[in-house]
Amino acid sequence: MKKKRRKRKSAWAVFFKPIKVIFSIFLILMILGLGAGGIVYLKFGDEISACKERADQIVAQSKREDFSQPSDTRIYDSAGQVIGIINTGHYEYVPITEISENLQNAYIAQEDKRFYKHHGVDFIGLARAGVALVKNKGEITQGGSTITQQVIKNTYLTQEKSFIRKITEIFAAPQMEEKYSKADILEFYCNTNFYANRCYGVAKASLYYFNKEAKDLTVWEAATLAGISNNPSRYNPVTHPEAALEKRNKIIDNMQKNGMLTEAECEEAKAQPLTVAKVTEEGTKETYQSSYAVHCAAQELMKNDGFEFEYTFADETAYNDYKERYQEAYQEKSDLIRNGGFEIHTSLDSTLQTQLQAGIDETLAKFTDVSDNGKYALQGAAVCIDNRTGYVVAISGGRGTDDEYNRGFLSRRQPGSTIKPLIDYAPAFETGYYYPSRIVNDHLFDKGPKNSGNKYYGEVSVREALNRSLNTVAWQVLADIGVDYGTSYLDKMHFVGLSYLDNWNTSMSIGGFTEGARVVDMARGYSVLANGGMYSNNTCITGIDSQYEGDLYQENQPEERIFTEDTAYMVTDVLKGTLNQPYGTGYGLGLSIPAAGKTGTTNSSKDTWFCGYTKYYTTAVWVGYDTPKAMPGVYGKTYAGKIWYDFMKQCNEGLPAEDWVMPSTVAYYNVDSRGEKTSLETGKQDLFSSVAEQNARSNSKKWDEEQKMKEENARAAAEQASRDAAAQGQEQAAAGLTALIGELNGLTYRDEATQEMISQGQSMLDLLAGTEQYDALKQQFDEAADRAEALPYEEQSIPPSQEIGPGITHEARPGEAPSSTEDVTSGQAPVVQPGAAPGGFEAVGPGGQ
Incomplete structure (x- = not known):
């Protein structure tokens, strides 16, 4: 059987055979991949769709600011000088033009060799990561991420190695490269990387x-x-210099392999020793200026969010609810500022700050005792406000600069008598029923306060009562106008720390608060008086610049009317007397320009204050122990007053001696003995407000009651004056009668004058009827009169008048001989007409004036 001849293969067949095999394998793999992909999609389709949506959202919302870290928060004074730095790592963002090409090349050689060729995702790198995934039986050991993907991960995603994160990166990266250039992405990468040792970004590293x-x-x-x-x-x-050196050299080798370095440059770089400088920049220590600035900035950001601040509370529930809401909102904003990214511009004047701090430190320098915490035991705090702008310009929270606890706005202390103008007298002037000349009875009464030194002055004017700082008068005034009415003005002036327990607390009239008052609030309250009754919402913040959101400060915040201009002027006029009246509690602290102020001293002098102002500045000063402690012999005028005086003398130096302008609705009027307006010329005048009087008249019922009370007071005063005059007449009659009894007992003879003396004595005795002295003096007088009448008679030495014509008499002249033999005794008692007191004064009986 004949063998079949094999067909000879052509050269082309030989050539295409391996290609066919490869193509067949590729088709098989593609079919398998598509099948596997289909299976994966069916199983994880929802997750993949979610990743795509997340990626789309990331890119759509992405902005350049996302690729930077918050810089240090910096605080500036009014001159633009840095007065505080809150260290958040000293982060600084730098543009790609300010980043060495050596670093750019190092990152590309090490992290993303095909950075300039791919479109956000390097599929070759992903394949390499896939092989590693198979080798490690599903464990992710390398990412295959591009620099673009790493930027997305560092900024928007977590560092967790997961398929979900990786798929999101793959979806987002191409879109990111459509939105930003390669240079932008490399810039973002260098500025968002972490370099250990609190180094965020290449600038800090x-x-x-x-x-x-x-x-x-x-x-x-x-x-x-x-x-x-x-x-x-x-x-x-x-911490790991050997590992760092080995890693460094591998990166240098990669740079050489990628054609970024020659071999010689590579070897030279690797030959350099790995040395690090470890240059650190600490944040500045928190100062009284910076701590107050952060506090005020946090509250400004709360305002931007619409937080409604409250200052008085109906009950405990309302108080606690507000406190919780406030603390949460405040902490959020405070943390935000301290986490960095802000520039806070302030009105704080570093020159005035230095002067104020020196005043406290030097005045209290001799008190060297320290507490267990190492701080000075005796402390002081002060706040100064520029009345022309309403901004705080200086704040001292304690002695020295090492104590970070700022008592200027953190501590609450009993304000003592410095609160009286704000809660008692100014609100009372607003009613129209009180004014500087109004008379109030200063006396000790049941369950009432005592005056300093236990001195009481009876009926005094409001002006004098405030200058003398009489507690009983202040208490009566607040009780009359109502505690809730008085505290409503503290609410309007944003006093922090008022408790619901103070709603009916009459001791607030003299500074007895449940929690106390802050120094900054006292300064703000007095600045209202200095500024014609207007409250400024300015704190110390003049600008808040956010690294991400721009300027956040709402400027030109409107002022609030607290007191009428009339009230502010009249209270200021009264408070001038604290400094220039001899009985003023701050006498001697007057400045060379018009100024007004008030002292404050609490029980046992545990808290001492001085608050005062000129047209230009208002300053409140507190001195006391952190843990309240008695300070015998210390008053508001002593250390707090001296600090105030020395500082105000400095900050007002060279300024014109400008006084407050009297409003057109305020005028001087004559006042009577009851402090009321009168058309009579009394020689005494005081201020009255037509606005306040109109306010009073608008409440006709209250006005009628007030007028009736004044009439009753006037009638009672007249009766009391009559009683006082009668008592005075009786005292003088008793003294005259006693003298006359002595003269009668001293006579050795009697004459016509003797009988007149007895008649005068009887008249004086009649004035004493009903008094305790009557019986004793009557017995003495009767005995003396009986004795005198029993004496032998002697003729007068002075001749009687001679009748020289019908109805005409002739008085004997000196040297003229008497026409009769009756002698005139010498030394006779003065003639006192019946009903008249000795010495020529007129006796006043009941009902007399």
Whole structure:
């Protein structure tokens, strides 16, 4: 049988055979891949769709600001000088033009060799990662991520190695490269990487490790940073120098393999020792200025969110509810600021700050005792406000600069008598029923307060009562106008720390608060008086610039009317007397320009204050122990007053002696003995407000009651004056009668004058009827009169009048002989007409004036 001849294969057949095999395998793999993909999609389709939606959302909402970290929060004074830095790592964002090409090349050589060729996803790199995945039985050991994917991961996703995160990166990366350029993405990458040792971003890392800017990095320095960011904990050159050096050299080799370095440059870079500078920049220590600035900035951000601040509360529930809401909102904003990314511009004047701090430190320097916490036991705090702007310009929270506790706005202390103008007298002037000349009876009464030194002055004017700081008068005034009415003005002036327990607390009239008042609030309250009754919502913040959101400060916040201009002027006029009246509690603290103020001293002098102002500045000063302690002999005028005086003298130096302008609705009127307006010329005048009087008249019922009370008071005063005059007449009659009894007992003879003396004595005795002295003096007088009448008679030495014509008499002249033999005794008692007191005064009986 004949064998079949094999067909000879052509050269082309030989050539295409392997191609057919490869193509067949490819088709099989593609079919298998599509099948597997279909199975995967059916099983994980929802998750994949979610990844796609998430990726779309990321890119759509992406903005350049997302690729930076918050910088340090910096605080500036009014001159633009940095007065505080809150260290958040000293992060600084730098553009790609300020980043060394050596670092850019190191990252590309190490992390993404085809960075400039792919469109966000390197499929070759993914294949390499897939092979590693199979080799490691499903465990992800390398990512295959591009720099673009890593930027997405660092900024928007977690560091977890998961398929979901990887798929989201793959979907987002191409879109990201459509939105941003390659240079942008490399810039984002360098600024978002973490380089260990609190170094976020290449700028901070370059400074910390090599003490240079990012644009000046050498090859070996760039390779070191690229190695650190690959795995900060493993390649930290401070803690793992050997591993960091090995990683650095591998990156340098990769740079040479990718044509970025010559062999000589590669060897030179690897030959450099790995040294790090470890340059650190600490944040500034928190000062009285910076702590207050952060506090005010946090509250400004709360305002931006619409937080409604409250200051008085109906009950405990309302108080606790507000406190919880406030603390949560405040902490959020405070943390936000302290986490960085803000520039806070303030009105704080560093020159005035230095003067205020020196005043406290120098005045209290002799008190060297320290507490267990190492701080000075005796402390002081002060706040100064520029009345022309309403901004706080200086705040001292204690002695020295080492104590970070700012008593200027954190501490609440009993304000003592400094609260009287704000809660008692100014609100009372608003009613129209009180004014500087109004008379109030200063006396000790049941369950009422005592005056300092236990001195009481009876009926005094409101003006004098405030200058003398009489507690009983202040108590009566607040009780009359109502505690709720008085505290409503503290609410309007945003006093922090008022308790619901103070709603009926009459001791608030003299500074007896449940929780106390802050120094900054006292300064703000007095600045209202200095500014014609207007409250400024300015704190110390003039600007808040966010790294991400721009300017956040709402400027030109409207002022609030608290007191009428009339009330503010009249209270200010009264408070001038504290400084310039001899009985004023702050006498001697007057300045060379018009000023007003008030002292404050609590029980046992545990808290001492002075609050005062000029047209230009208002300053409140507190001195006391952190843990309240008695300070015998210390008053508001002493240390707090001296601090106020010394500082105000400095900050007002060279300013015109400008006084407050009297409103057209305020005028001087004559006042009578009851302090009421009168058309009579009394020689005494005081201020009255037509606005306040109209306010009073608008409440006709109250006005009628007030007028009736004044009439009753006037009638009672007249009766009391009559009684006082009668008592005075009786005292003088008793003294005259006693003298006359002595003269009668001293006589050795009697004459016509003797009988007149007895008649005068009887008249004086009649004035004493009903008094305790009557019986004793009557017995003495009767005995003396009986004795005198029993004496022998002697003729007068002075001749009687001679009748020289009908109805005409002639009085004897000196040297003229008497026409009769009757002698005139010398030394006779003065003639007192019946009903008249000795000495020529007129006796006043009941009902007399």
